[in-house]
Amino acid sequence: MKKPSKFIHSSLIYLSFILGAPHWNVNGQEPFYTPDGYTIETLATPKNMPFGITGLDISQQNDIYVATRLGEVWILENRFAEPGKEQWRRFAEGLTEPTGLLLDDNGSILVAHKPELTRLVDTNKDGVADEFSNLANQWEFHDNYHEYNYGPVKDKDGSYYGVLNLGHGNPKAFSLGAMNSEGGYRGWAYKVSASGEFTPFASGFRSPAGIGMSPQNELFITDNQGDWVPTSKLHLVEQNKFYGHPVSLRDDPRYDITSLRKMTPDDFAEFMQPPVLWIPHIEVANSPGNPEWDISQGKFGPFAGQMFIGDYTQSSLFRAIIEKVNGQYQGAVINFMNGFQSGNIRIKFDHKGQLWVGQTSRGWGTKGEKPHGLQRVVWDGETLPFELHDIKITKHGFDLRFTEPLKSGSVQNDSLSAEQWHYLYSSNYGSDKMDLITVKIKALQLSEDNKTLKLTMPLSAGQVVAIDFSGIESVSGRKPSVSKVYYTVNQVK
Amino acid sequence: MFKKLVTHSMGVCHPVLLQARLLIKLCVSSLFLSFTLTFFIVSKGALAKEKQSISQDLEQIKAGEILYQNACISCHGAKLKGATGFNLVDGEWIHGNKPDDIISNINNGFAQAGMPAFKGIFTPQQIAQITTFILAKREGWLNVNYAIYPATDNLINDFKQVGQATPMKSGAGANNLADFDLPENKEYVINFEGEFNAPWQEPTTIWFDTPPATKLIVEIDGEKAKRLPFHNPTFWLKPGRQHLRISYSTRQSHPALNKNLIVMVANQDLSIKLAGVSARGNASILQKDFVINSQTETKIIRRKTVKLPPSSVLVGLTNQFSYAFNTKLCAIVGVWKGEFLNVGPNIDGRGKDGSVPLGEWVFHSPESIATDKPDTPCHFIKYTRTENPTFYFTQNGSNYSVSGYTHPDGIQFDYRVDHANNALHISTIKLPLLDGYRFMSSQGEVRDNTLYLDKNWQQVSVILSEH
Numbered sequence: 034m035k036k037p038s039k040f041i042h043s044s045l046i047y048l049s050f051i052l053g054a055p056h057w058n059v060n061g062q063e064p065f066y067t068p069d070g071y072t073i074e075t076l077a078t079p080k081n082m083p084f085g086i087t088g089l090d091i092s093q094q095n096d097i098y099v100a101t102r103l104g105e106v107w108i109l110e111n112r113f114a115e116p117g118k119e120q121w122r123r124f125a126e127g128l129t130e131p132t133g134l135l136l137d138d139n140g141s142i143l144v145a146h147k148p149e150l151t152r153l154v155d156t157n158k159d160g161v162a163d164e165f166s167n168l169a170n171q172w173e174f175h176d177n178y179h180e181y182n183y184g185p186v187k188d189k190d191g192s193y194y195g196v197l198n199l200g201h202g203n204p205k206a207f208s209l210g211a212m213n214s215e216g217g218y219r220g221w222a223y224k225v226s227a228s229g230e231f232t233p234f235a236s237g238f239r240s241p242a243g244i245g246m247s248p249q250n251e252l253f254i255t256d257n258q259g260d261w262v263p264t265s266k267l268h269l270v271e272q273n274k275f276y277g278h279p280v281s282l283r284d285d286p287r288y289d290i291t292s293l294r295k296m297t298p299d300d301f302a303e304f305m306q307p308p309v310l311w312i313p314h315i316e317v318a319n320s321p322g323n324p325e326w327d328i329s330q331g332k333f334g335p336f337a338g339q340m341f342i343g344d345y346t347q348s349s350l351f352r353a354i355i356e357k358v359n360g361q362y363q364g365a366v367i368n369f370m371n372g373f374q375s376g377n378i379r380i381k382f383d384h385k386g387q388l389w390v391g392q393t394s395r396g397w398g399t400k401g402e403k404p405h406g407l408q409r410v411v412w413d414g415e416t417l418p419f420e421l422h423d424i425k426i427t428k429h430g431f432d433l434r435f436t437e438p439l440k441s442g443s444v445q446n447d448s449l450s451a452e453q454w455h456y457l458y459s460s461n462y463g464s465d466k467m468d469l470i471t472v473k474i475k476a477l478q479l480s481e482d483n484k485t486l487k488l489t490m491p492l493s494a495g496q497v498v499a500i501d502f503s504g505i506e507s508v509s510g511r512k513p514s515v516s517k518v519y520y521t522v523n524q525v526k
Numbered sequence: 527m528f529k530k531l532v533t534h535s536m537g538v539c540h541p542v543l544l545q546a547r548l549l550i551k552l553c554v555s556s557l558f559l560s561f562t563l564t565f566f567i568v569s570k571g572a573l574a575k576e577k578q579s580i581s582q583d584l585e586q587i588k589a590g591e592i593l594y595q596n597a598c599i600s601c602h603g604a605k606l607k608g609a610t611g612f613n614l615v616d617g618e619w620i621h622g623n624k625p626d627d628i629i630s631n632i633n634n635g636f637a638q639a640g641m642p643a644f645k646g647i648f649t650p651q652q653i654a655q656i657t658t659f660i661l662a663k664r665e666g667w668l669n670v671n672y673a674i675y676p677a678t679d680n681l682i683n684d685f686k687q688v689g690q691a692t693p694m695k696s697g698a699g700a701n702n703l704a705d706f707d708l709p710e711n712k713e714y715v716i717n718f719e720g721e722f723n724a725p726w727q728e729p730t731t732i733w734f735d736t737p738p739a740t741k742l743i744v745e746i747d748g749e750k751a752k753r754l755p756f757h758n759p760t761f762w763l764k765p766g767r768q769h770l771r772i773s774y775s776t777r778q779s780h781p782a783l784n785k786n787l788i789v790m791v792a793n794q795d796l797s798i799k800l801a802g803v804s805a806r807g808n809a810s811i812l813q814k815d816f817v818i819n820s821q822t823e824t825k826i827i828r829r830k831t832v833k834l835p836p837s838s839v840l841v842g843l844t845n846q847f848s849y850a851f852n853t854k855l856c857a858i859v860g861v862w863k864g865e866f867l868n869v870g871p872n873i874d875g876r877g878k879d880g881s882v883p884l885g886e887w888v889f890h891s892p893e894s895i896a897t898d899k900p901d902t903p904c905h906f907i908k909y910t911r912t913e914n915p916t917f918y919f920t921q922n923g924s925n926y927s928v929s930g931y932t933h934p935d936g937i938q939f940d941y942r943v944d945h946a947n948n949a950l951h952i953s954t955i956k957l958p959l960l961d962g963y964r965f966m967s968s969q970g971e972v973r974d975n976t977l978y979l980d981k982n983w984q985q986v987s988v989i990l991s992e993h
Contacts, residue, residue, distance in 0.1 A: 126826075127828055129830070148853065149837075164909075166908030170906065174837055211711050211712075315696075396877065400698065402622075403620065462676075463695075
């Protein structure tokens with residue numbers, strides 16, 4: 034017996050080395066950032082159900098309506114919409130990978146799914162949808178897995194808008210890079226009037242996973258980095274304009290496949306609309322979802338009126354701060370919060386000042402490891418976070434406005450730094466930061482109320498300027514949880 | 527060479543130890559492992575410091591296994607592959623995969639799922655042992671990151687440059703699997719890298735479903751993995767933990783090659799596939815079904831479906847018959863008999879594959895039951911399901927509806943005219959070619975696979991009968 038014992042004993046040592054220490058963080062520590070006063074709460078979803086939430090809207094009574102990737106619509110009534118109290122009920126099933134849901138004024142529910150924009154009505158009031166009517170299906174859906182239909186949003190005239198993803202993987206389809214179009218308005222935004230008339234609205238989208246209608250009745254769409262999209266971006270979308278991805282132009286009567294194949298990126302760039310802002314890849318987002326505006330009038334903290342966007346890949350939220358320069362929107366993005374449990378693809382404010390986040394993680398990777406979920410961001414109602422509130426471009430540089438006065442001693446020349454770059458528009462999959470250089474901040478001046486920091490620095494149009502302000506401190510001795518803002522200088526003042 | 531090792535070391539084990547299955551395999555492995563000792567000391571030193579309260583000692587694993595066999599097998603299975611409870615050895619961790627998560631989950635249980643709280647039943651040391659056992663049994667990647675690079679000449683010629691190049695896309699592998707389906711370009715180099723756990727009780731290999739000429743690099747703990755003499759690329763894995771790297775280039779690969787590789791852990795003669803390394807490998811091992819049947823309740827589902835055109839709405843009736851109405855053609859593009867539908871292939875990953883109707887086709891596209899129409903397309907209005915599912919559509923200014931009903935001999939389709947624009951009113955219904963079924967109609971005349979309707983018809987029933 035002794036011989037085997039010794040053998041096994043020594044093997045124990047060998048194996049203990051082999052099995053090693055668990056190494057759960059191959060890339061090292063992930064930075065987590067949360068503004069003071071904000072927390073993430075998790076709501077449970079129905080058990081044993083694939084529940085990737087890709088459509089989200091909230092009624093006046095704060096009932097939560099979701100559409101899931103499996104193809105269903107579920108409701109979490111307000112009285113059950115608290116952690117520990119969740120009771121869901123199913124309203125509809127059988128849809129084809131919905132990516133958007135809108136509660137319409139007459140109580141019906143609109144769901145955008147791949148083949149159709151469908152209106153769901155419970156005609157006999159038994160709690161389940163029994164009429165599925167076709168509001169719009171005038172595009173072509175070829176059963177390609179990438180051919181999503183996003184939306185709808187509604188404008189003040191009662192017209193609905195949606196936007197269509199390009200296809201991928203069919204070698205016979207028309208492609209000028211990675212994504213393709215088999216025709217039928219792939220890559221187009223569309224409009225459906227109140228009377229049901231369908232209009233192709235604007236072209237040039239790739240994977241426009243986020244569509245939003247601002248409180249000012251303006252249509253905004255985010256698009257994801259990929260071929261012909263140097264980095265994710267935000268567009269203001271207007272009728273008959275072209276937003277960058279050329280394969281959608283096969284449905285524009287002025288072009289055809291033959292002529293499009295002969296055109297160069299410079300040709301397309303001539304009539305392409307620049308984005309309102311660029312969203313730096315990975316640093317801020319990889320796959321942004323829908324823009325959503327803080328209409329809580331202060332119940333969600335000091336960012337009232339600002340635009341929030343979720344990122345699927347980074348499982349995070351970021352803000353977009355925009356302004357008009359010479360009549361055109363441009364502006365900045367800045368991270369807000371991360372550490373969410375899954376991919377943040379749909380966000381919506383309720384009427385209590387809580388930001389709900391519909392999540393999924395399937396097919397494309399996410400930082401958050403859960404396969405799906407529903408979370409919400411809640412502000413505690415009193416803690417003023419210390420963060421960058423606003424950024425504006427000036428004749429001399431930028432004005433950075435903070436939520437709290439800065440400690441004047443913390444503002445040194447080296448408290449802030451800046452760099453700039455631009456992106457290359459081409460058929461390549463994404464773009465590096467081109468001509469990346471440091472930009473010298475020549476002067477810093479604090480406003481009288483100590484809340485606005487005026488930067489003097491050289492500016493050039495066509496650059497993204499990243500300003501790092503990690504050196505500053507508030508009068509309460511706090512540092513901001515996020516200290517880098519990325520401003521897209523389409524025009525200088 | 528390995529075979530010799532095995533037979534030699536077998537003689538060292540005492541017959542009494544045969545009772546402890548684990549220890550027998552330990553004897554087999556130990557000599558094999560001794561050659562790798564130096565290597566692992568270096569690796570351990572190179573690992574980052576982690577907060578851990580779990581001992582990786584084999585004794586702990588053994589103790590954990592005995593506890594697992596007593597308390598956990600009934601729900602999580604003898605092979606930890608799950609039953610009522612979750613699979614504990616694959617890459618999907620809904621409740622967290624860190625040691626602290628697992629300990630907490632065992633302590634607290636999941637009352638609504640039927641898992642008791644084991645805090646108080648087991649000591650903290652015992653719970654740690656069970657956790658150690660579960661982690662040691664993990665098959666496949668403990669974590670994996672991917673990076674996709676453009677297929678530049680430099681990179682193809684020297685894969686080592688992958689570490690220095692800038693990826694187009696990178697991130698963590700979903701569900702801890704290497705997804706070869708991620709790239710959206712035609713030409714690329716993709717790199718997967720992470721900590722990998724292979725079974726330690728037996729020698730195992732990593733197997734690639736791809737031709738031998740494929741440009742592939744497999745490295746284990748920084749060194750080229752040793753290749754076995756099989757047709758498909760197959761390499762030895764080390765037992766237990768190892769750092770695994772796979773680099774794959776599609777340049778010069780055959781255009782017909784399915785680049786979404788199946789990669790699996792297999793036993794040494796490839797007769798058994800043990801675990802998925804790639805997403806497709808995992809799917810083929812699991813072959814997840816998600817069957818929707820309509821035996822008790824009529825079902826309506828819209829999904830990409832094998833053999834049916836896009837924009838089809840599938841209806842499963844309660845008498846084993848199902849049909850599909852297409853909203854672009856306003857035609858019935860398929861009828862089948864059997865269980866309704868397996869949507870499994872369509873609901874995972876990116877949903878590229880079609881759902882599969884179960885049973886036998888009566889007919890499918892391009893055959894159809896179609897209201898014969900001049901060249902203007904139809905417009906789909908809606909479907910309702912207050913009673914029997916009914917489809918409403920417009921053709922040439924007239925409004926029609928069609929509804930499929932169960933029939934003692936098969937399936938019956940009732941067409942109704944809701945509003946007729948008399949000049950262009952439909953006069954025929956084109957019928958599909960059938961084998962083993964015949965048509966019956968409540969009015970009109972069937973000739974040459976066409977139903978000629980009575981003038982000014984308001985409704986007609988078309989029956990597909992098995993008899």
